[in-house]
Amino acid sequence: MSAIYILWLRQVKRYVRSKPRIIASLGQPLLFLIALGFGFGPIFQRAGQGNYIQFLAPGVIAMTILFTAIFSGIELIWDRQFGFLKETLVAPVPRILVMIGRTLGGATVAMIQGVIVVAICFAAGFRITNVGALPIAILVMILVAVMFTALGTAIASVLSDFQGFQLVMNFLVMPIFFLSGALFPLTNLPKVLDVIASVDPLSYGVDGLRSALVGIAHFGIPLDLLVLSIIAAALLGTGSFLFSRIQL
């Protein structure tokens, strides 16, 4: 337990101390909110879909968690390159605990970042319509954070340097975000897009957040929570397995 705690603490300390990183990582959600939120707002309204900021904000929150979580997981490559990983791998601690500690640390960082973005959305005019469902929203955020930190760790366990990182960003992380329904409603989509969106795990995260915070649902909260839990568990398992096979 103490091993998990100290690994968690390390991730959180590193995050809190890198102020430039915190500020830089808030630029993107802010840009999405302003450019898309205010830019497409009038069209969205005219199409009879209501307030776009209300619709978009849960998507932007989910996006922030997705990116921060993936990066936290991929930080493992830095640790490998700059040697710190060896220090944890020669310690008398089962690797599964190392993996869990790292993942919880990364997920916590992603959660903090997500909460900051909630505040930014609030400043942009976003209002939570159902305060009672806030615990569900938090649960969804936690699941999304854990799921993608584990995915990042799994990827970093097989990549030995940053060469493949751009590939992962463009062919995995970006599609996960853009095809998830974070930006547009999932109703009346072309068949292909519909299928892709329904296998994209982030779709369920966005939908869960949107249902809980503003009451707009596509899949519905029970299905969202079920899918997120299963995928989070599966990715944690895969990540642990790949992590345990790292040889230096």
Added chain:
Amino acid sequence: MIQVRNLVKAYGDFMAVKDISFDVDEGEIFAFLGPNGAGKTTTIKILTTLLKPTSGTVRLDGLDPTVQHNEARKRFGIVFQDPSLDDELTAYENMDFHGVLYKVPRKIRAERIESLLKLFELWDRRNDPVKQFSGGMKRRLEIARGLLHTPKIVFLDEPTLGLDPQTRNQLWTHVKKLNEEERVTVFMTTHYMEEADRVAHRIAIIDHGKIVAQGTSHQLKEQTGAETLEQAFLSLTGSTIRDEDATSVDQMRNMARMFRGRRR
């Protein structure tokens, strides 16, 4: 304390370590010398559970590190060839992190961290982030950290690489002292022959994955009819220069170095 029998490590067709055997006794300082790419670091990685051997047996204090990972890991401390500190954390936090991972009880942990940081003259800088430290300070901190959980064996993989003579001298003085006072077994590698000559009780010379000679410094000199250990080393390993291909890790480090240099 360390027993290696017929150890082999192959990467595909390439044999990094070819059938080596040696023993290190308790309380001994054992130096492992060899040119670049001779198989020193590979051997250390196998002894410290980071790599699995292709064949052969290894024993640390009677334990098999390839099976009894965690028991074996408690028994040794290691200073790696390249840095392994967390630059964003302070010296004290790096020590504390290590102590928690090795389950050193809180009270003993605090006492040992204090005495080790004082011994290595880092106590005054304990609350500074490691990224502000010089190469020599980082090295000292890594050695202090490696000793925190009172290991029976300490592995030092080229610990003095890139350090000035003063720091090197001080570092070996500490190592000798620890070896004499706490009876820690030391397994070291270095490129500086005079260091091995000065501190090591016994020396093994490895080249192309094979041990070509082992014994005391005196025996090696006698065996080759050389005046100094350096001459003995050269006559055993030849004078051809070995170039290792840079790995992706080295390339990354070079890039990081260039990047930092430009900002400074």
